[in-house]
Amino acid sequence: MPLPIVGNLFYSGPPLHVLHDDYAKQGRIDDQAPVVAAAEVDVDASPAAVWRLLSDVAAWPSWNTDIKSVTLDPAVAVDAAFHWKNGGSSIRSRFAVVAPERELTWTGVSVGIRAVHRNTLEQLPGGAVRLRSEESMAAPLVGVLYPSRALQRSLQKWVDLLKSTAEAA
Structure with a gap:
């Protein structure tokens, strides 16, 4: 049940470790958060091709110009940290789910904002x-x-950028 508008205005969510372990690792975002969104697209490429782009975080700036830099420590793995700049924000993140060709999820914090970002892949009939x-x-x-x-x-x-990059490859 959504929080009342005033309560939601000052909602800070669970601590980051709880958000990471009890939300992100369990396949969910914080649906009580004041900012929530989702987008999906069908990609005419294999899950392996989409996964290669999604999981090569160091290369994100090559297909998404909003991302200025990514520093990975040491690799894409559950609980591994990475730091990146998206737009004007510097973000400290940690992978929560790394399931090849199925899901890449991380939590992150920037200027006190705590986030969960889930990316899931679903094989469609016909190979997309x-x-x-x-x-x-x-x-x-x-x-x-x-x-x-x-x-x-x-x-x-x-x-959309991930789709166009995967389909062009």
Whole structure:
């Protein structure tokens, strides 16, 4: 059940370790967060091809110009850390789910905003794959500064760019 608007305005969500272990690792975002969005697209490429792009985080800036840099420590693995710049935000993240050709999920924090970002792949009949990206963001006033519709646009751009890159390969 959604929180009342005033309560949601100041909702900060669970601590990051709880968000990581009890939400992200369990296949869910924080649906009580003030900023929540999802986007999906069908990609005319194999799950392996989409997975290669999605899991090569160091190469994200090559297909998504909003991402300026990614530093991975040491590799894409559950609980491994990575730091990246997306737009004007520097984000500290940790992988929660690394399931090749099925799911890549991480948690992250930037200027006090705690997020869960899930990417799931579903094999479709005929060889294509459905890519779904969903995210929650929680911090006091985050919904005023960065509303769900802005996150929706960002996620749609993410899946569309991944689709066009995978299909061009």
